[in-house]
Amino acid sequence: MKQQSQTAPREEALSALFDNEVNELEARRLLRDMTDHDATRLGHWQLARDVMQRHAVAPVPEDFSARISAAVADEKQPRQWALPLARVAVAASVALATVVGWQYWDSNAANTAPALASSQQRPLLLGEGELVSRSLREQAQPAALVSGHQRIDDMIVRHSDFAARHGSQGLAPYARFISLEAQKEQQ
Amino acid sequence: MWLRSLGAALLCLAVQLAPVRAEEISAPHLLKQMADAARLLEYRGRLLYMHGSEVTTLELLHARIDDREHERLTQLEGALAEVIRRGEHVVCVHADQSITRLVNRSSVTPLGLHERLSNSLPVQYRLQLDGEDRVAGRAAYRMQLLPMDQFRYGYRLWTDQASHLLLKSELVDLSGRALERIEFVSLDLEPGLTVDDFVVPAALKERALDSLDASEPAHGRVQVVTGWLPEGFMEADRDVRLSGGERRPVAAATFSDGLAAFTLFVEEPGEGKPEGVSKIGPTIAISRVIGSAGGDWLVTLVGEVPQLTGERVLADLSLEANSD
Numbered sequence: 001m002k003q004q005s006q007t008a009p010r011e012e013a014l015s016a017l018f019d020n021e022v023n024e025l026e027a028r029r030l031l032r033d034m035t036d037h038d039a040t041r042l043g044h045w046q047l048a049r050d051v052m053q054r055h056a057v058a059p060v061p062e063d064f065s066a067r068i069s070a071a072v073a074d075e076k077q078p079r080q081w082a083l084p085l086a087r088v089a090v091a092a093s094v095a096l097a098t099v100v101g102w103q104y105w106d107s108n109a110a111n112t113a114p115a116l117a118s119s120q121q122r123p124l125l126l127g128e129g130e131l132v133s134r135s136l137r138e139q140a141q142p143a144a145l146v147s148g149h150q151r152i153d154d155m156i157v158r159h160s161d162f163a164a165r166h167g168s169q170g171l172a173p174y175a176r177f178i179s180l181e182a183q184k185e186q187q
Numbered sequence: 188m189w190l191r192s193l194g195a196a197l198l199c200l201a202v203q204l205a206p207v208r209a210e211e212i213s214a215p216h217l218l219k220q221m222a223d224a225a226r227l228l229e230y231r232g233r234l235l236y237m238h239g240s241e242v243t244t245l246e247l248l249h250a251r252i253d254d255r256e257h258e259r260l261t262q263l264e265g266a267l268a269e270v271i272r273r274g275e276h277v278v279c280v281h282a283d284q285s286i287t288r289l290v291n292r293s294s295v296t297p298l299g300l301h302e303r304l305s306n307s308l309p310v311q312y313r314l315q316l317d318g319e320d321r322v323a324g325r326a327a328y329r330m331q332l333l334p335m336d337q338f339r340y341g342y343r344l345w346t347d348q349a350s351h352l353l354l355k356s357e358l359v360d361l362s363g364r365a366l367e368r369i370e371f372v373s374l375d376l377e378p379g380l381t382v383d384d385f386v387v388p389a390a391l392k393e394r395a396l397d398s399l400d401a402s403e404p405a406h407g408r409v410q411v412v413t414g415w416l417p418e419g420f421m422e423a424d425r426d427v428r429l430s431g432g433e434r435r436p437v438a439a440a441t442f443s444d445g446l447a448a449f450t451l452f453v454e455e456p457g458e459g460k461p462e463g464v465s466k467i468g469p470t471i472a473i474s475r476v477i478g479s480a481g482g483d484w485l486v487t488l489v490g491e492v493p494q495l496t497g498e499r500v501l502a503d504l505s506l507e508a509n510s511d
Contacts, residue, residue, distance in 0.1 A: 152465065152472050152487070155439075157279060159450040159470075159489040161289045162424050162441035164277070171247065172356065172491075174260050174270040175236040175369055176470060179243045181268035181282040183467075 014038055156180060214316040214330050215308070220351035221344070227251060228350060231378035232323070233263070238367040238468030247371075250380040257385045271387055278387050286390040309445040311335050311419040320345055322354040323371040332446070337361055338417035338496040339447045340469065350376055358469045358491065366469035409484055411440050411451050414503030417496055419444040442500075449490020449497065453506065456485040464494065473497045479506035 017030050157180075160173035234245040248259040255274035262268040266282035277289040308314055317329040322345045332342040343365070345355035355370035413422075424441040438453040454460070456476055462485075465472045471494055474487040484506055488497045 151460065152489070155437075155450070155452050155472065155487060155489045156467070156470060157287060158439060158452075159441070159448070161277060162439070162450050163443075163448040163491070171234075171260060172358065172367065172369055175234070175243070175245060176238075176367075176468060177270060177279060178245060178260060178262045178268045179236055179238065179241060180467065182243050182262050182265055183241065 010038075014041065153180060212316070212328070214314045217316070217328055217330060217346050217351070218308070218314065218344075221346045221353050224347075224351035225249075225353060226256065228352060228376065229378060229380055230350075230352065230374060230376050231380065232371045232374040234369055234371055236367075236369050241468070248378070248380055248384055250378075250384070252380075252382050252385075257380070257382070259385050267388075271385055273385055280388060280390070284388075284390060285392045286387065288393065308332075309419050311339060311417075311444055312341070312446060317343070319348075322347075323374050325349065325354060325374065327354050334361070336418065337493065338499075339444060339492060340366065342446070345370075347374075360493070409438065409453055409479060409481065409506045409508055411438070411453060411486070412505045412507050413442070413500065414505060415499055416442060417444065417492075417500075423448065447490070447492055449488055449492050449500070451500075451504070452487045452489065453484050454487075456483055460485050466494075471497055473501060475501045477501070477504060477506055479508065481506075481508045 013026065013030055016026070157177055160177045164173040229250045231246070231248050234247055236243045236245055244263040246259075246261045246263055248257070248261075250257045256272065257274075258270075258272040260270045267280065267284075268282045269280045271278045271280070279287040279289065281287065311334060313333045313335060315331050315333070317331045320327050320329045326348040327345040328348060330344045330346070332344065334341045341359045341361070343355075343357040343359055344353060346352065347354050352374070354374070355368070357365040358367040359365055420442045421444075422440055423443040424439075426439055439450055441448055441450040443449075460474070462474050462476055464474075469491045470489065471492065472487060472489045473494070474485055476483050477486045478484075486501060486504060486506075488501055490497065
Protein backbone atom coordinates (compact mmCIF):
# COMPACT_ATOMS: atom_id res chain seq x y z
CA MET A 1 0.00 0.00 0.00
CA LYS A 2 2.69 2.35 1.03
CA GLN A 3 4.61 1.66 -2.12
CA GLN A 4 1.57 2.45 -4.22
CA SER A 5 1.07 5.81 -2.65
CA GLN A 6 4.66 6.65 -3.44
CA THR A 7 4.41 5.40 -6.99
CA ALA A 8 1.36 7.36 -7.94
CA PRO A 9 2.80 10.86 -7.51
CA ARG A 10 5.98 9.74 -9.26
CA GLU A 11 3.88 8.47 -12.15
CA GLU A 12 1.98 11.73 -12.21
CA ALA A 13 5.15 13.78 -12.21
CA LEU A 14 6.64 11.73 -15.04
CA SER A 15 3.41 12.10 -16.94
CA ALA A 16 3.58 15.88 -16.55
CA LEU A 17 7.19 15.81 -17.70
CA PHE A 18 6.15 13.72 -20.68
CA ASP A 19 3.55 16.32 -21.59
CA ASN A 20 6.06 19.10 -21.03
CA GLU A 21 3.83 20.52 -18.32
CA VAL A 22 6.33 20.84 -15.52
CA ASN A 23 8.11 24.01 -14.54
CA GLU A 24 11.86 24.41 -14.62
CA LEU A 25 12.43 23.41 -11.01
CA GLU A 26 10.31 20.29 -11.25
CA ALA A 27 11.96 19.32 -14.49
CA ARG A 28 15.41 19.58 -12.95
CA ARG A 29 14.34 17.63 -9.91
CA LEU A 30 12.80 14.88 -12.03
CA LEU A 31 15.88 14.67 -14.16
CA ARG A 32 18.11 14.45 -11.13
CA ASP A 33 16.12 11.55 -9.75
CA MET A 34 15.42 9.80 -13.01
CA THR A 35 16.04 6.08 -13.03
CA ASP A 36 16.53 3.74 -15.95
CA HIS A 37 13.10 2.39 -15.19
CA ASP A 38 11.61 5.86 -15.57
CA ALA A 39 13.37 6.35 -18.88
CA THR A 40 12.06 3.06 -20.20
CA ARG A 41 8.57 3.97 -19.07
CA LEU A 42 8.72 7.29 -20.89
CA GLY A 43 9.74 5.44 -24.02
CA HIS A 44 6.72 3.17 -23.70
CA TRP A 45 4.39 6.13 -23.26
CA GLN A 46 5.72 7.72 -26.39
CA LEU A 47 5.20 4.50 -28.29
CA ALA A 48 1.64 4.27 -26.99
CA ARG A 49 0.95 7.87 -27.93
CA ASP A 50 2.25 7.37 -31.43
CA VAL A 51 0.22 4.25 -31.95
CA MET A 52 -2.93 5.89 -30.61
CA GLN A 53 -2.45 8.86 -32.84
CA ARG A 54 -1.55 6.80 -35.87
CA HIS A 55 1.83 8.45 -36.21
CA ALA A 56 4.58 6.67 -38.02
CA VAL A 57 6.03 4.16 -35.64
CA ALA A 58 9.58 3.20 -36.30
CA PRO A 59 11.30 0.45 -34.37
CA VAL A 60 12.61 1.74 -31.08
CA PRO A 61 16.34 2.27 -31.44
CA GLU A 62 18.23 -0.30 -29.46
CA ASP A 63 20.14 2.31 -27.56
CA PHE A 64 17.08 4.41 -26.79
CA SER A 65 17.42 4.06 -23.03
CA ALA A 66 21.16 4.65 -23.25
CA ARG A 67 20.58 7.87 -25.16
CA ILE A 68 18.12 9.04 -22.59
CA SER A 69 20.53 8.26 -19.80
CA ALA A 70 23.27 10.16 -21.62
CA ALA A 71 21.04 13.14 -22.08
CA VAL A 72 19.92 13.02 -18.49
CA ALA A 73 23.51 12.83 -17.32
CA ASP A 74 24.25 15.86 -19.41
CA GLU A 75 21.26 17.70 -17.97
CA LYS A 76 22.54 17.00 -14.48
CA GLN A 77 25.62 19.08 -15.12
CA PRO A 78 25.36 22.39 -13.28
CA ARG A 79 24.61 25.14 -15.69
CA GLN A 80 23.96 28.84 -15.70
CA TRP A 81 20.35 29.56 -16.50
CA ALA A 82 19.37 32.99 -17.62
CA LEU A 83 15.83 34.26 -17.96
CA PRO A 84 13.57 34.64 -19.79
CA LEU A 85 14.66 32.81 -22.91
CA ALA A 86 15.88 29.90 -20.86
CA ARG A 87 12.68 29.63 -18.92
CA VAL A 88 11.17 26.91 -21.01
CA ALA A 89 14.44 25.59 -22.26
CA VAL A 90 14.77 23.07 -19.47
CA ALA A 91 11.39 21.52 -19.97
CA ALA A 92 11.82 21.55 -23.71
CA SER A 93 15.20 19.90 -23.54
CA VAL A 94 13.88 17.33 -21.12
CA ALA A 95 11.11 16.41 -23.48
CA LEU A 96 13.54 16.33 -26.34
CA ALA A 97 16.11 14.30 -24.58
CA THR A 98 13.85 11.81 -22.97
CA VAL A 99 10.79 10.98 -24.82
CA VAL A 100 9.77 12.44 -28.02
CA GLY A 101 9.82 11.44 -31.59
CA TRP A 102 12.37 8.72 -31.80
CA GLN A 103 10.78 7.73 -35.06
CA TYR A 104 12.76 10.63 -36.44
CA TRP A 105 16.10 9.63 -35.00
CA ASP A 106 17.70 9.12 -38.35
CA SER A 107 17.28 11.08 -41.50
CA ASN A 108 15.82 8.12 -43.37
CA ALA A 109 12.95 7.94 -40.96
CA ALA A 110 12.52 11.68 -41.20
CA ASN A 111 12.18 11.50 -44.93
CA THR A 112 9.06 9.43 -44.64
CA ALA A 113 7.25 12.05 -42.62
CA PRO A 114 5.94 14.38 -45.35
CA ALA A 115 4.33 11.53 -47.25
CA LEU A 116 2.63 10.33 -44.11
CA ALA A 117 1.51 13.79 -43.22
CA SER A 118 0.08 14.58 -46.63
CA SER A 119 -1.84 11.32 -46.63
CA GLN A 120 -3.82 12.58 -43.65
CA GLN A 121 -7.35 13.21 -44.80
CA ARG A 122 -8.59 15.11 -41.79
CA PRO A 123 -7.31 17.88 -39.61
CA LEU A 124 -5.04 16.88 -36.78
CA LEU A 125 -6.56 17.48 -33.41
CA LEU A 126 -4.40 15.54 -31.07
CA GLY A 127 -0.91 15.54 -29.72
CA GLU A 128 2.12 14.82 -31.81
CA GLY A 129 5.84 14.49 -31.40
CA GLU A 130 6.50 18.13 -31.96
CA LEU A 131 9.59 18.29 -29.82
CA VAL A 132 11.60 16.10 -32.07
CA SER A 133 15.30 15.86 -31.96
CA ARG A 134 17.64 14.72 -34.63
CA SER A 135 20.43 14.30 -32.21
CA LEU A 136 20.35 14.08 -28.48
CA ARG A 137 23.74 15.61 -28.12
CA GLU A 138 22.66 18.75 -29.91
CA GLN A 139 19.36 18.97 -28.10
CA ALA A 140 20.83 18.60 -24.67
CA GLN A 141 22.34 22.06 -24.76
CA PRO A 142 19.47 24.43 -25.46
CA ALA A 143 20.36 26.88 -22.73
CA ALA A 144 23.56 27.76 -24.49
CA LEU A 145 21.60 29.93 -26.87
CA VAL A 146 20.60 32.16 -24.01
CA SER A 147 24.00 33.72 -23.65
CA GLY A 148 23.40 35.55 -26.89
CA HIS A 149 19.82 36.47 -26.15
CA GLN A 150 20.05 40.09 -27.22
CA ARG A 151 20.89 38.70 -30.63
CA ILE A 152 17.88 36.40 -30.52
CA ASP A 153 15.67 39.25 -29.29
CA ASP A 154 16.65 41.31 -32.30
CA MET A 155 15.80 38.39 -34.51
CA ILE A 156 12.41 38.03 -32.86
CA VAL A 157 11.69 41.72 -33.49
CA ARG A 158 12.59 41.32 -37.13
CA HIS A 159 10.68 38.08 -37.43
CA SER A 160 7.65 39.74 -35.82
CA ASP A 161 7.82 42.47 -38.41
CA PHE A 162 7.96 39.92 -41.21
CA ALA A 163 5.23 37.84 -39.64
CA ALA A 164 2.95 40.83 -39.17
CA ARG A 165 3.26 41.64 -42.83
CA HIS A 166 2.97 38.16 -44.24
CA GLY A 167 1.45 35.86 -41.70
CA SER A 168 -2.13 37.10 -41.22
CA GLN A 169 -1.72 36.63 -37.51
CA GLY A 170 -3.23 39.96 -36.61
CA LEU A 171 -1.80 41.63 -33.57
CA ALA A 172 -0.02 38.59 -32.25
CA PRO A 173 3.44 39.34 -33.70
CA TYR A 174 3.44 42.81 -32.17
CA ALA A 175 2.10 41.55 -28.87
CA ARG A 176 4.98 39.05 -28.81
CA PHE A 177 7.46 41.83 -29.29
CA ILE A 178 5.95 43.92 -26.52
CA SER A 179 5.77 40.99 -24.15
CA LEU A 180 9.42 40.26 -24.82
CA GLU A 181 10.30 43.85 -23.98
CA ALA A 182 8.30 43.67 -20.78
CA GLN A 183 10.09 40.53 -19.67
CA LYS A 184 13.50 41.96 -20.44
CA GLU A 185 12.70 44.89 -18.23
CA GLN A 186 11.79 42.63 -15.33
CA GLN A 187 15.22 41.08 -15.19
CA MET B 188 -10.07 65.01 -24.68
CA TRP B 189 -11.47 62.69 -27.29
CA LEU B 190 -13.16 64.39 -30.21
CA ARG B 191 -15.73 62.22 -31.78
CA SER B 192 -15.23 61.52 -35.42
CA LEU B 193 -18.63 61.71 -37.06
CA GLY B 194 -17.60 59.52 -39.95
CA ALA B 195 -16.30 56.77 -37.74
CA ALA B 196 -19.37 56.96 -35.54
CA LEU B 197 -21.66 56.63 -38.54
CA LEU B 198 -19.66 53.70 -39.78
CA CYS B 199 -19.92 51.95 -36.46
CA LEU B 200 -23.62 52.66 -36.36
CA ALA B 201 -24.11 51.29 -39.86
CA VAL B 202 -22.29 48.11 -38.98
CA GLN B 203 -24.22 47.65 -35.78
CA LEU B 204 -27.55 48.23 -37.49
CA ALA B 205 -26.89 45.61 -40.13
CA PRO B 206 -28.70 42.57 -38.83
CA VAL B 207 -26.88 39.27 -38.86
CA ARG B 208 -29.27 36.73 -40.29
CA ALA B 209 -28.95 33.18 -39.15
CA GLU B 210 -28.59 31.83 -42.68
CA GLU B 211 -25.65 34.17 -43.33
CA ILE B 212 -23.59 32.83 -40.48
CA SER B 213 -20.83 30.76 -41.97
CA ALA B 214 -17.25 30.61 -40.85
CA PRO B 215 -15.72 31.94 -44.12
CA HIS B 216 -18.20 34.81 -44.11
CA LEU B 217 -17.34 35.62 -40.50
CA LEU B 218 -13.65 35.67 -41.40
CA LYS B 219 -14.29 38.07 -44.24
CA GLN B 220 -16.32 40.34 -41.99
CA MET B 221 -13.58 40.14 -39.37
CA ALA B 222 -10.99 41.23 -41.91
CA ASP B 223 -13.05 44.21 -43.02
CA ALA B 224 -13.89 45.25 -39.47
CA ALA B 225 -10.27 45.11 -38.31
CA ARG B 226 -9.26 47.35 -41.19
CA LEU B 227 -12.14 49.81 -41.32
CA LEU B 228 -13.43 50.32 -37.80
CA GLU B 229 -12.19 52.75 -35.22
CA TYR B 230 -11.73 51.22 -31.82
CA ARG B 231 -9.90 51.40 -28.57
CA GLY B 232 -9.60 48.52 -26.18
CA ARG B 233 -7.67 46.81 -23.43
CA LEU B 234 -6.17 43.44 -24.15
CA LEU B 235 -4.60 40.62 -22.24
CA TYR B 236 -1.72 38.85 -23.93
CA MET B 237 -0.79 35.54 -22.38
CA HIS B 238 1.76 32.86 -23.02
CA GLY B 239 2.79 30.31 -20.47
CA SER B 240 2.69 32.02 -17.11
CA GLU B 241 3.38 35.44 -18.59
CA VAL B 242 0.53 37.93 -18.76
CA THR B 243 0.83 41.37 -20.30
CA THR B 244 -1.82 44.09 -20.34
CA LEU B 245 -2.00 46.04 -23.55
CA GLU B 246 -3.96 48.93 -24.98
CA LEU B 247 -4.89 48.94 -28.64
CA LEU B 248 -5.94 51.97 -30.66
CA HIS B 249 -7.03 51.65 -34.26
CA ALA B 250 -8.30 54.29 -36.67
CA ARG B 251 -8.37 55.12 -40.35
CA ILE B 252 -6.96 58.60 -40.83
CA ASP B 253 -6.42 60.08 -44.30
CA ASP B 254 -7.26 56.64 -45.66
CA ARG B 255 -4.27 55.12 -43.89
CA GLU B 256 -4.54 52.63 -41.10
CA HIS B 257 -3.21 53.84 -37.79
CA GLU B 258 -2.61 51.42 -35.00
CA ARG B 259 -0.99 51.66 -31.60
CA LEU B 260 -0.38 48.75 -29.26
CA THR B 261 0.97 49.81 -25.87
CA GLN B 262 2.22 47.87 -22.88
CA LEU B 263 0.33 49.22 -19.86
CA GLU B 264 2.32 47.78 -16.97
CA GLY B 265 5.92 48.38 -16.04
CA ALA B 266 8.23 49.84 -18.60
CA LEU B 267 6.73 51.39 -21.69
CA ALA B 268 6.96 49.27 -24.79
CA GLU B 269 4.80 49.79 -27.81
CA VAL B 270 4.32 49.37 -31.51
CA ILE B 271 2.96 52.24 -33.56
CA ARG B 272 1.86 51.68 -37.12
CA ARG B 273 1.00 54.52 -39.46
CA GLY B 274 0.24 53.19 -42.89
CA GLU B 275 3.17 50.97 -43.76
CA HIS B 276 5.51 52.60 -41.27
CA VAL B 277 6.00 50.64 -38.10
CA VAL B 278 7.92 51.88 -35.07
CA CYS B 279 8.81 49.64 -32.14
CA VAL B 280 9.42 51.52 -28.90
CA HIS B 281 11.63 49.45 -26.63
CA ALA B 282 11.59 49.32 -22.86
CA ASP B 283 14.88 51.27 -22.69
CA GLN B 284 13.26 54.14 -24.63
CA SER B 285 15.12 53.36 -27.80
CA ILE B 286 13.13 52.81 -30.96
CA THR B 287 13.42 50.64 -34.01
CA ARG B 288 11.92 51.82 -37.26
CA LEU B 289 10.76 49.02 -39.46
CA VAL B 290 10.90 50.71 -42.79
CA ASN B 291 8.52 50.19 -45.63
CA ARG B 292 9.92 47.85 -48.22
CA SER B 293 8.87 47.77 -51.81
CA SER B 294 8.12 44.07 -51.69
CA VAL B 295 5.50 44.63 -49.06
CA THR B 296 1.92 44.79 -50.13
CA PRO B 297 -0.21 46.77 -47.71
CA LEU B 298 -2.61 43.99 -46.92
CA GLY B 299 -4.83 44.43 -43.91
CA LEU B 300 -3.93 42.14 -41.10
CA HIS B 301 -6.61 39.56 -41.69
CA GLU B 302 -7.32 40.35 -45.28
CA ARG B 303 -5.18 37.68 -46.83
CA LEU B 304 -6.59 35.08 -44.51
CA SER B 305 -10.18 35.81 -45.49
CA ASN B 306 -9.49 36.04 -49.20
CA SER B 307 -7.88 32.68 -49.49
CA LEU B 308 -7.60 30.43 -46.54
CA PRO B 309 -4.49 28.27 -46.88
CA VAL B 310 -5.50 24.75 -47.88
CA GLN B 311 -3.38 23.39 -45.05
CA TYR B 312 -6.05 24.53 -42.61
CA ARG B 313 -9.69 23.71 -42.15
CA LEU B 314 -12.06 26.35 -40.82
CA GLN B 315 -15.11 25.53 -38.79
CA LEU B 316 -17.69 27.38 -36.77
CA ASP B 317 -17.54 26.23 -33.19
CA GLY B 318 -20.53 27.84 -31.48
CA GLU B 319 -21.13 31.01 -29.53
CA ASP B 320 -19.39 32.49 -26.55
CA ARG B 321 -18.88 35.76 -24.71
CA VAL B 322 -15.69 37.83 -24.69
CA ALA B 323 -15.22 41.22 -23.02
CA GLY B 324 -18.92 41.17 -22.18
CA ARG B 325 -19.87 40.89 -25.84
CA ALA B 326 -21.59 38.07 -27.69
CA ALA B 327 -19.10 36.30 -29.92
CA TYR B 328 -18.88 33.52 -32.49
CA ARG B 329 -16.18 30.97 -31.93
CA MET B 330 -14.25 29.43 -34.82
CA GLN B 331 -11.47 26.89 -35.18
CA LEU B 332 -8.71 26.86 -37.75
CA LEU B 333 -7.38 23.35 -37.67
CA PRO B 334 -4.07 22.39 -39.23
CA MET B 335 -4.18 19.50 -41.70
CA ASP B 336 -0.73 18.23 -40.75
CA GLN B 337 1.64 18.22 -37.81
CA PHE B 338 3.95 20.91 -39.16
CA ARG B 339 1.97 23.95 -38.06
CA TYR B 340 -0.17 25.16 -35.19
CA GLY B 341 -3.91 25.73 -35.18
CA TYR B 342 -5.98 28.70 -34.07
CA ARG B 343 -9.16 29.39 -32.17
CA LEU B 344 -10.83 32.69 -33.03
CA TRP B 345 -13.67 34.60 -31.39
CA THR B 346 -15.35 37.38 -33.40
CA ASP B 347 -17.77 40.00 -32.15
CA GLN B 348 -21.33 39.31 -33.28
CA ALA B 349 -22.12 43.02 -33.48
CA SER B 350 -19.00 44.61 -34.98
CA HIS B 351 -17.30 41.46 -36.37
CA LEU B 352 -14.00 42.45 -34.77
CA LEU B 353 -11.67 39.71 -33.65
CA LEU B 354 -12.14 39.70 -29.87
CA LYS B 355 -9.92 36.82 -28.91
CA SER B 356 -7.49 34.47 -30.56
CA GLU B 357 -5.48 31.50 -29.41
CA LEU B 358 -2.55 29.76 -31.02
CA VAL B 359 -3.05 26.09 -30.30
CA ASP B 360 -0.64 23.18 -30.50
CA LEU B 361 -1.69 19.78 -31.75
CA SER B 362 -2.64 18.57 -28.31
CA GLY B 363 -5.14 21.42 -28.14
CA ARG B 364 -3.14 23.43 -25.63
CA ALA B 365 -3.13 27.18 -26.11
CA LEU B 366 0.45 28.39 -26.52
CA GLU B 367 -0.62 32.00 -26.68
CA ARG B 368 -3.80 33.97 -26.18
CA ILE B 369 -4.79 37.54 -26.98
CA GLU B 370 -8.16 38.79 -25.84
CA PHE B 371 -9.99 42.03 -25.36
CA VAL B 372 -11.19 42.69 -21.85
CA SER B 373 -12.83 45.97 -22.86
CA LEU B 374 -13.69 47.51 -26.21
CA ASP B 375 -14.87 50.99 -27.21
CA LEU B 376 -16.12 51.28 -30.78
CA GLU B 377 -16.49 55.07 -30.70
CA PRO B 378 -13.27 56.31 -29.13
CA GLY B 379 -12.91 59.44 -31.31
CA LEU B 380 -9.23 59.04 -32.12
CA THR B 381 -7.14 61.66 -33.90
CA VAL B 382 -3.72 61.65 -35.46
CA ASP B 383 -2.35 62.93 -32.15
CA ASP B 384 -3.09 59.55 -30.62
CA PHE B 385 -0.48 57.97 -32.88
CA VAL B 386 2.50 60.24 -32.30
CA VAL B 387 5.80 58.43 -31.82
CA PRO B 388 7.33 59.44 -28.47
CA ALA B 389 10.71 61.14 -28.37
CA ALA B 390 13.36 58.46 -28.24
CA LEU B 391 16.66 58.44 -26.42
CA LYS B 392 18.27 56.68 -29.31
CA GLU B 393 17.40 54.76 -32.40
CA ARG B 394 18.39 51.16 -32.72
CA ALA B 395 19.90 50.34 -36.01
CA LEU B 396 18.36 47.71 -38.17
CA ASP B 397 19.87 49.35 -41.20
CA SER B 398 19.24 47.87 -44.54
CA LEU B 399 22.36 47.25 -46.52
CA ASP B 400 22.70 49.08 -49.75
CA ALA B 401 22.04 46.67 -52.60
CA SER B 402 25.39 47.58 -54.12
CA GLU B 403 27.28 46.53 -51.00
CA PRO B 404 29.45 43.56 -51.76
CA ALA B 405 28.35 41.89 -48.54
CA HIS B 406 24.81 41.70 -49.81
CA GLY B 407 23.65 38.15 -50.20
CA ARG B 408 27.03 36.55 -49.84
CA VAL B 409 25.23 33.37 -49.12
CA GLN B 410 21.83 32.30 -50.19
CA VAL B 411 19.52 30.00 -48.30
CA VAL B 412 18.39 27.03 -50.34
CA THR B 413 15.62 25.12 -48.63
CA GLY B 414 15.51 21.40 -49.27
CA TRP B 415 12.29 20.73 -47.41
CA LEU B 416 9.45 23.05 -46.47
CA PRO B 417 6.10 22.11 -44.95
CA GLU B 418 3.46 21.97 -47.65
CA GLY B 419 2.20 25.41 -48.59
CA PHE B 420 5.13 27.35 -47.13
CA MET B 421 6.69 29.80 -49.56
CA GLU B 422 9.33 32.46 -49.30
CA ALA B 423 7.59 35.71 -48.46
CA ASP B 424 10.35 38.20 -47.82
CA ARG B 425 14.10 38.52 -47.73
CA ASP B 426 16.58 41.17 -46.72
CA VAL B 427 20.02 41.79 -45.31
CA ARG B 428 20.56 44.03 -42.31
CA LEU B 429 23.48 45.07 -40.21
CA SER B 430 23.22 43.86 -36.66
CA GLY B 431 25.07 43.67 -33.37
CA GLY B 432 27.95 45.71 -32.05
CA GLU B 433 30.21 44.71 -34.89
CA ARG B 434 27.66 45.66 -37.51
CA ARG B 435 27.94 42.31 -39.18
CA PRO B 436 25.55 41.61 -41.99
CA VAL B 437 22.74 39.22 -41.12
CA ALA B 438 20.69 37.86 -43.98
CA ALA B 439 17.09 36.94 -43.35
CA ALA B 440 14.41 35.14 -45.31
CA THR B 441 10.84 34.63 -44.17
CA PHE B 442 8.64 31.73 -45.15
CA SER B 443 4.90 31.60 -44.64
CA ASP B 444 1.95 29.39 -45.44
CA GLY B 445 -0.27 32.46 -45.37
CA LEU B 446 -0.89 32.13 -41.66
CA ALA B 447 2.12 30.82 -39.80
CA ALA B 448 5.58 32.19 -40.51
CA PHE B 449 9.21 31.51 -39.71
CA THR B 450 12.33 33.47 -40.52
CA LEU B 451 15.80 32.10 -41.26
CA PHE B 452 18.74 34.25 -40.22
CA VAL B 453 22.19 33.58 -41.63
CA GLU B 454 25.25 35.08 -39.99
CA GLU B 455 28.89 34.37 -39.40
CA PRO B 456 29.44 32.01 -36.50
CA GLY B 457 31.44 33.38 -33.61
CA GLU B 458 31.87 33.81 -29.88
CA GLY B 459 28.61 34.00 -27.98
CA LYS B 460 26.65 32.53 -30.84
CA PRO B 461 26.25 28.89 -29.87
CA GLU B 462 24.04 26.28 -31.44
CA GLY B 463 20.92 25.45 -29.50
CA VAL B 464 17.18 25.63 -29.09
CA SER B 465 15.11 28.10 -27.12
CA LYS B 466 11.45 28.96 -26.81
CA ILE B 467 9.58 32.03 -25.73
CA GLY B 468 5.82 31.68 -25.77
CA PRO B 469 4.90 30.10 -29.08
CA THR B 470 8.10 31.33 -30.72
CA ILE B 471 10.93 28.91 -31.19
CA ALA B 472 14.53 29.79 -31.98
CA ILE B 473 16.87 27.07 -33.26
CA SER B 474 20.50 27.79 -34.12
CA ARG B 475 22.60 25.37 -36.16
CA VAL B 476 25.97 25.66 -37.84
CA ILE B 477 25.65 24.77 -41.50
CA GLY B 478 28.63 24.32 -43.75
CA SER B 479 28.90 25.62 -47.28
CA ALA B 480 31.61 25.76 -49.90
CA GLY B 481 32.63 29.15 -48.53
CA GLY B 482 32.85 27.99 -44.91
CA ASP B 483 30.54 27.57 -41.94
CA TRP B 484 27.53 29.79 -41.21
CA LEU B 485 25.23 30.02 -38.24
CA VAL B 486 21.61 29.65 -39.31
CA THR B 487 18.89 30.53 -36.80
CA LEU B 488 15.26 29.72 -37.43
CA VAL B 489 12.81 31.91 -35.53
CA GLY B 490 9.10 31.36 -35.83
CA GLU B 491 5.78 30.13 -34.56
CA VAL B 492 6.02 26.59 -35.81
CA PRO B 493 6.45 23.29 -33.99
CA GLN B 494 10.05 22.40 -33.26
CA LEU B 495 9.69 19.39 -35.52
CA THR B 496 9.11 21.74 -38.43
CA GLY B 497 12.06 23.94 -37.55
CA GLU B 498 14.45 21.03 -37.11
CA ARG B 499 13.47 19.48 -40.40
CA VAL B 500 13.77 22.73 -42.32
CA LEU B 501 17.25 23.23 -40.89
CA ALA B 502 18.25 19.61 -41.49
CA ASP B 503 17.58 19.90 -45.21
CA LEU B 504 18.91 23.40 -45.61
CA SER B 505 21.92 24.25 -47.72
CA LEU B 506 23.76 27.49 -48.37
CA GLU B 507 24.99 28.64 -51.73
CA ALA B 508 27.51 31.36 -52.30
CA ASN B 509 26.12 34.07 -54.50
CA SER B 510 28.02 34.45 -57.71
CA ASP B 511 28.87 38.14 -57.97
